[in-house]
Amino acid sequence: PAMMTSMFLHLHSLKDTWNLHDLRMLWALLSALWAGSFRSSELLSPSESGFLQEETFCWKRLRERGGLVKGKWTNWFEIKLIRPKEFREGRANGINVELFEVPQSRWCPVTAMRAYMKDNILGEDENSPVFRWRSGYCVTNKAVNSFIREACGDLSEYPGDCYLATHSFRAGIASILGAMGVEEAKIQSVGRWQSDAWIRYAKEGISVRK
Numbered sequence: 245p246a247m248m249t250s251m252f253l254h255l256h257s258l259k260d261t262w263n264l265h266d267l268r269m270l271w272a273l274l275s276a277l278w279a280g281s282f283r284s285s286e287l288l289s290p291s292e293s294g295f296l297q298e299e300t301f302c303w304k305r306l307r308e309r310g311g312l313v314k315g316k317w318t319n320w321f322e323i324k325l326i327r328p329k330e331f332r333e334g335r336a337n338g339i340n341v342e343l344f345e346v347p348q349s350r351w352c353p354v355t356a357m358r359a360y361m362k363d364n365i366l367g368e369d370e371n372s373p374v375f376r377w378r379s380g381y382c383v384t385n386k387a388v389n390s391f392i393r394e395a396c397g398d399l400s401e402y403p404g405d406c407y408l409a410t411h412s413f414r415a416g417i418a419s420i421l422g423a424m425g426v427e428e429a430k431i432q433s434v435g436r437w438q439s440d441a442w443i444r445y446a447k448e449g450i451s452v453r454k
Contacts, residue, residue, distance in 0.1 A: 247396055247412060248278060248351045254395035264363045265378040270391065272353075272360035273375050273383065276323070277413045279353040280341045281435045284410035286325050288375060289382035295373050298326045300382075304370035306357075309342075319354050320344040328436070339436070385410055418443075 251274055255267055276282065289295035295302075305324035310317065321343045328339055343353040361368070366376055375383040389409045396408045414435055421431045432440075 247392075247408065247416065248274070250397075251392065251395040252350050254391075263378050265365050268356075268360040268363045269375060269377070269383070270388075272356040273388065275351045275353040275356040276343060277410060278351055278416070279343045279346070280323065281414050281417045282341070283329060283414070284385040284388065286328055287323075288385050288388070289373055290384070292381040292384055292387075295382055297371065300373050301325075301375065302371055303368045303374055306374060308354075313344075318345055321354060321357055 252271070255262075255271055259267060273287065276287065277284065285299070287301040289300045301323065305326070307322045307324075308319065309322050310319045312318070323341045323343065324338065325341060326338050343357070345354045346352040365378060366372070366380065373382050377383060392408050392410070392412070418431055418435060421434065
């Protein structure tokens, strides 16, 4: 996807000015947001200096798995969400989101997370947020949105008040799956939408989606 390519190239341009921890961490986060169709609030802290134990993604809720999928050995990461939006609305008691390998892809979430874990200088204390800057401060939605705008450009001149932000990952997944002709129930399941709200993200008509 063009958005991920732009962010990858922008991160690459920063390799001489940013430290390796921050580069690896941010790419792992972006890859996870994309592959898991997460809401940013499910992974990130509400502020730089504080986090919510049950809502912020901490190390104890990350597990690496491996097994046969359709007869082929596959690796994936499992992320446990304790209080996703579905839980707060009384529709679930926590969920597991699986991030599978995407072979030969720059934005493979498994490769990105492994690289971050290798170069993470803060350690993996089970009760600490996964996504923290090298300084120890927590990554926030505001900081990630700022990076996305910097990497992908300003869309303010486009009609319809266009902009790119962390929520664009969820919109992008719905749009791509719709264009591929994936059945609507599966698209809804991937994004964990409990209603047909996802349809406004799909750029293809129903004749293509079916």
